[in-house]
Amino acid sequence: MLPEEIEISQNISVNIQAFFNSSDYDKVAVLVDENTRLYCLPLVHKAIKPTDIIEIKSGEEQKTLDTCIHIWKELTDNHFERKSLLVNLGGGVIGDMGGFCAATYKRGIDFVNIPTTLLSQVDASVGGKLGVDFLGFKNHIGVFEDPEKVFIDTKFLNTLPARELRSGFAEVIKHCLIADASYWEMISAVDFKDQNWSGIVKHSVDVKKKVVEEDPFEKGLRKILNFGHTIGHAIESYFLQKDEKRLLHGEAIAAGMICETYLSAKYCDLPESSVKNIEAYILKTFGRILISKDDIEEITLLCLQDKKNEKGVINFSLLKDIGNSVFNVGVEQNEIRKVLQLYAQH
Amino acid sequence: MLPEEIEISQNISVNIQAFFNSSDYDKVAVLVDENTRLYCLPLVHKAIKPTDIIEIKSGEEQKTLDTCIHIWKELTDNHFERKSLLVNLGGGVIGDMGGFCAATYKRGIDFVNIPTTLLSQVDASVGGKLGVDFLGFKNHIGVFEDPEKVFIDTKFLNTLPARELRSGFAEVIKHCLIADASYWEMISAVDFKDQNWSGIVKHSVDVKKKVVEEDPFEKGLRKILNFGHTIGHAIESYFLQKDEKRLLHGEAIAAGMICETYLSAKYCDLPESSVKNIEAYILKTFGRILISKDDIEEITLLCLQDKKNEKGVINFSLLKDIGNSVFNVGVEQNEIRKVLQLYAQH
Numbered sequence: 001m002l003p004e005e006i007e008i009s010q011n012i013s014v015n016i017q018a019f020f021n022s023s024d025y026d027k028v029a030v031l032v033d034e035n036t037r038l039y040c041l042p043l044v045h046k047a048i049k050p051t052d053i054i055e056i057k058s059g060e061e062q063k064t065l066d067t068c069i070h071i072w073k074e075l076t077d078n079h080f081e082r083k084s085l086l087v088n089l090g091g092g093v094i095g096d097m098g099g100f101c102a103a104t105y106k107r108g109i110d111f112v113n114i115p116t117t118l119l120s121q122v123d124a125s126v127g128g129k130l131g132v133d134f135l136g137f138k139n140h141i142g143v144f145e146d147p148e149k150v151f152i153d154t155k156f157l158n159t160l161p162a163r164e165l166r167s168g169f170a171e172v173i174k175h176c177l178i179a180d181a182s183y184w185e186m187i188s189a190v191d192f193k194d195q196n197w198s199g200i201v202k203h204s205v206d207v208k209k210k211v212v213e214e215d216p217f218e219k220g221l222r223k224i225l226n227f228g229h230t231i232g233h234a235i236e237s238y239f240l241q242k243d244e245k246r247l248l249h250g251e252a253i254a255a256g257m258i259c260e261t262y263l264s265a266k267y268c269d270l271p272e273s274s275v276k277n278i279e280a281y282i283l284k285t286f287g288r289i290l291i292s293k294d295d296i297e298e299i300t301l302l303c304l305q306d307k308k309n310e311k312g313v314i315n316f317s318l319l320k321d322i323g324n325s326v327f328n329v330g331v332e333q334n335e336i337r338k339v340l341q342l343y344a345q346h
Numbered sequence: 347m348l349p350e351e352i353e354i355s356q357n358i359s360v361n362i363q364a365f366f367n368s369s370d371y372d373k374v375a376v377l378v379d380e381n382t383r384l385y386c387l388p389l390v391h392k393a394i395k396p397t398d399i400i401e402i403k404s405g406e407e408q409k410t411l412d413t414c415i416h417i418w419k420e421l422t423d424n425h426f427e428r429k430s431l432l433v434n435l436g437g438g439v440i441g442d443m444g445g446f447c448a449a450t451y452k453r454g455i456d457f458v459n460i461p462t463t464l465l466s467q468v469d470a471s472v473g474g475k476l477g478v479d480f481l482g483f484k485n486h487i488g489v490f491e492d493p494e495k496v497f498i499d500t501k502f503l504n505t506l507p508a509r510e511l512r513s514g515f516a517e518v519i520k521h522c523l524i525a526d527a528s529y530w531e532m533i534s535a536v537d538f539k540d541q542n543w544s545g546i547v548k549h550s551v552d553v554k555k556k557v558v559e560e561d562p563f564e565k566g567l568r569k570i571l572n573f574g575h576t577i578g579h580a581i582e583s584y585f586l587q588k589d590e591k592r593l594l595h596g597e598a599i600a601a602g603m604i605c606e607t608y609l610s611a612k613y614c615d616l617p618e619s620s621v622k623n624i625e626a627y628i629l630k631t632f633g634r635i636l637i638s639k640d641d642i643e644e645i646t647l648l649c650l651q652d653k654k655n656e657k658g659v660i661n662f663s664l665l666k667d668i669g670n671s672v673f674n675v676g677v678e679q680n681e682i683r684k685v686l687q688l689y690a691q692h
Contacts, residue, residue, distance in 0.1 A: 065411065076481055079650070104450075107477060107488045131453060135422055142453045143489055305425070 005149055006126065006209070008202055012114070012153035016047035019149055025110070027051045027084040031071065031098040033058035036090040039159040040116045048087055052078045056094075060240065060249070063093045063133045065141065071101040075109075085110045085148075091117035091164075092124035092249065096139065099130035103145040113147045116156040118168025118197070119250055122175070122204035125150045127212040127225075136241050137305055138233050144217060152205070154198045166192055166285065167250030170228070172200055173285075174257060175207040177278065178224045181323030188281045223327035226317045231336065232256020234302035238295065247289065254286040255343060262339040264318040267329050274322050291344040300337045351495055352472065352555070354548055358460070358499035362393035365495055371456070373397045373430040375421065377444040379404035382436040385505040386462045394433055398424050402440075406586065406595070409439045409478045411487065417447040421455075431456045431494075437463035437510075438470035438595065442485065445476035449491040459493045462502040464514025464543070465596055468521070468550035471496045473558040473571075482587050483651055484579050490563060498551070500544045512538055512631065513596030516574070518546055519631075520603060521553040523624065524570045527669030534627045569673035572663045577682065578602020580648035584641065593635065600632040601689060608685040610664040613675050620668050637690040646683045 007015045020028075029052040032041055037055055054074045056067050075086070088098035088111060095113045102111035115125040131142015157165060169192050176184035183203055187195060208225065215222040236252035239245050261278045264270035291299070303314055314336065317327040353361045366374075375398040378387055383401055400420045402413050421432070434444035434457060441459045448457035461471040477488015503511060515538050522530035529549060533541060554571065561568040582598035585591050607624045610616035637645070649660055660682065663673040 065415065069411065072480060072487060076483065076486065076651075104477075104487050104489055106486060107475065107490055129453065131450075134418060137422065140422065140452060141418060141450050143450055144453055305422075 005146070006152065006205060007149065008152040008154075008205070010153065010155060010198070012151045012155075013044055013047040016044055016114075016151055019112070019151075020047065020049070023085075025083060025085040027078065027080055028087060029054050029075065029078065029080065029084070030087045030089050031056070031094055031101075032089050033062075033094060035159075036094065036116055040089055040114075040156055043153075043155070044089065044114065050087065056097075058090075058093070060093055060133070063097050065132055065134065067097060068101050068132060071098065072105055075101070075105050080105065080109065082106055082109055085112065087112045087114060088147075089114045089116060090120070091115065092120040095120050095124045096130050096142070097132050099128075099145060099147060100132060100142050103130055103143050108145070110148045113150045115150065115152060117160060118157055118165050118201070119171060120168075121152050121154070121157075121201050122168060123171040123208065125152060126205055126208045127222075128216065133240075136237055138237055152201060154201055157197055162193070163248065167248035169195070169285065170250030170253040170257070172204050173282065174225075174228055174253065175204045177257070177319060177322055178227050178317070178325040179207045179211070179323060181321070184322050188277070192285050220327065223315070224317045224325040226327070227319065227325055228253045228257030228260050230256070230303060230314065230316050231259045231299070231340070234299045234305075235289070235291075237302050237305075238299050245290075251286055251289065254282050255289050255291075258282055259336075259339040259343050260316060260318060262342055263316060263329075263331060263335065264320070266335065267316075267331065268318045268320045268326060270319045270321060274319070278322070288343070288345075291340065293344075293346055296337060296340045296344060296346070299340060300333060303336050304333070351492070352498065352551060353495065354498040354500075354551065356499065356501060356544070358497045358501075359390055359393040362390055362460075362497055365458070365497075366393065366395070369431075371429060371431040373424065373426055374433060375400050375424065375426065375430070376433045376435050377402070377417065377440055377447075378435050379408075379440060381505075382440065382462055386435055386460075386502055389499075389501070390435065390460065396433065402443075404436075404439070406439055406479070409443050411478055411480065413443060414447050414478060417444065418451055421447070421451050426451065426455065428452055428455055431458065433458045433460060434493075435460045435462060436466070437461065438466040441466050441470045442476050442488070443478050445474075445491060445493060446478060446488055449476055449489050454491070456494045459496045461496065461498060463506060464503055464511050464547070465517060466514070467498050467500070467503075467547050468514060469517040469554065471498060472551055472554045473568075474562065479586075482583055484583055498547060500547055503543055508539070509594065513594035515541070515631065516596030516599040516603070518550050519628065520571075520574055520599070521550045523603070523665060523668055524573050524663070524671040525553045525557070525669060527667070530668050534623070538631050566673065569661070570663045570671040572673070573665065573671055574599045574603030574606050576602065576649060576660065576662050577605045577645070577686070580645045580651075581635070581637075583648050583651075584645050591636075597632055597635065600628050601635050601637075604628055605682075605685040605689050606662060606664060608688055609662060609675075609677060609681065610666070612681065613662075613677065614664045614666045614672060616665045616667060620665070624668070634689070634691075637686065639692055642683060642686045642690060642692070645686060646679060649682050650679070 030050040086102040115121045128144045128146040131139040134140035232253035313330040376396040432448040461467045474490045474492040477485040480486035578599035659676040
């Protein structure tokens with residue numbers, strides 16, 4: 001069963017319309033980027049009837065306080081008040097940043113998320129983690145706050161470039177690896193382009209929701225969702241600073257999951273057959289990122305800035321087996337360097 | 347009885363030391379301005395043993411996102427993590443802004459407030475309203491979040507200029523007017539310089555705490571704390587933009603309370619004798635701010651930006667009698683203009 005705040009449908013306009021019929025907002029702004037304005041807004045414009053459209057440029061490099069200032073200014077100029085609503089129509093950047101702006105505008109107005117990428121549908125839409133990047137660190141400034149509603153329509157996935165779709169698929173893989181071995185067997189038997197997205201989105205949202213409901217503020221269990229992300233975020237942050245090689249979030253996380261699979265073998269006795277199995281399917285789907293020896297040093301240092309870092313020990317969430325994960329596994333810096341070397345084949 | 351998160355004492359170092367003895371923070375930064383660094387930090391430095399001191403310039407005009415960026419950068423550069431603590435040592439600006447920075451740094455680290463002004467001791471220390479000014483609007487960007495602890499020492503009041511002390515006294519007056527007629531009789535019989543601050547701080551914290559506990563997110567009852575603040579904030583915002591006439595918060599609120607006392611007579615039948623009584627004591631204590639005819643127009647417009655504004659109607663919290671307040675009283679724009687004219691004697 002999906003919780004009622006998240007509605008998944010093949011024709012989400014009907015659900016959106018019902019939501020607005022039963023609510024009483026004086027103003028409604030839709031936050032879009034140039035892509036979602038063109039490809040997604042037409043599908044829901046009639047249901048939302050926005051009083052304002054706020055457009056930002058697409059891309060992770062826009063996820064900054066400067067863009068927040070633009071959004072806050074638009075809300076202010078249009079006299080948004082506590083009974084007004086912000087609808088975030090787009091991927092994770094729009095959802096995380098728009099949610100953060102809403103949660104902090106006049107100490108919080110309501111917001112609704114309509115995630116349009118696979119990544120945001122299976123990940124960012126659930127769990128209330130909002131924020132922006134700061135000084136090159138991912139999601140460094142933010143809050144926890146839940147949207148009033150999340151409307152998911154897998155129809156939006158047809159508007160995505162294949163590379164974007166694949167990026168989101170990394171989180172699908174993660175949800176299977178940390179919590180559901182049989183679903184992993186199912187998806188890993190099929191090429192990513194031929195997956196059943198409707199079923200996959202429901203499954204992934206369900207896995208994430210169960211974990212988050214048990215531990216909303218990441219005191220314990222929720223940390224398992226960080227599998228692949230400690231090293232993955234460091235890789236993502238590192239290449240974000242270097243203009244020549246732009247990685248999508250899921251591409252960095254895919255590499256991070258391989259590295260943390262190696263760590264799982266060393267620290268949690270993940271069987272060798274599972275290591276090979278995970279490594280092979282992720283490499284087949286995502287390929288291998290070129291990482292130089294110099295890169296490895298800097299990525300290792302970036303891992304120390306991770307939010308899961310306590311008193312200098314870097315805490316990882318790792319796999320005991322496929323579908324079975326643990327958190328708070330302390331890992332030394334040098335072991336991070338080693339698995340990056342193994343991944344990069346240096 | 348005061349709630350245990352707020353500790354009031356004449357020798358707060360003992361309480362602070364006990365707090366640190368029973369907690370487990372890996373790093374502790376103290377946020378100060380040049381005044382609290384000089385006059386207040388020496389009184390608590392030994393008890394806190396900070397690993398870092400973050401200094402900002404004093405003054406409401408520093409309560410901006412730019413200053414937040416400086417604070418977030420300091421926390422980042424010093425590798426603050428989720429188990430680190432920020433101690434806000436200063437007035438309302440330090441508490442509101444430092445709390446906002448802590449509540450949003452890595453999606454929230456713990457913070458402790460040690461309010462050093464009367465205003466922050468009786469008002470900002472309770473209630474979890476955090477934030478900064480934006481585009482000239484007061485507390486426009488912020489969140490609700492409670493500190494781990496508030497330590498209040500009335501000894502700090504000795505370090506204040508008389509004008510600062512008087513500014514805080516405006517909130518003391520407000521707490522009496524909205525909730526406690528007998529305490530109003532007591533304080534209004536005495537010149538502000540001769541008040542018993544220790545008793546007053548306890549009383550004011552108690553009034554505010556009771557209201558906030560019943561309605562933490564300002565859905566209803568908490569709005570009574572806005573008495574004097576709808577017009578008062580507009581006056582404060584207006585003069586903040588004009589460099590030549592710097593008003594302290596309480597000075598603007600004092601003028602706002604007089605204006606809203608006039609509104610109370612019109613909308614809530616506040617007896618004429620009470621109007622005279624309130625007006626006389628506030629004018630005797632604070633004097634009258636010079637407001638021109640042009641100022642009145644702009645201040646009236648600024649009231650429309652108030653957070654308590656719903657669908658263009660401006661909601662006020664007003665007095666039915668001294669000690670008896672109501673909220674959500676809709677007031678037309680023209681009536682705001684009229685009471686400003688009455689106050690300014692145009």
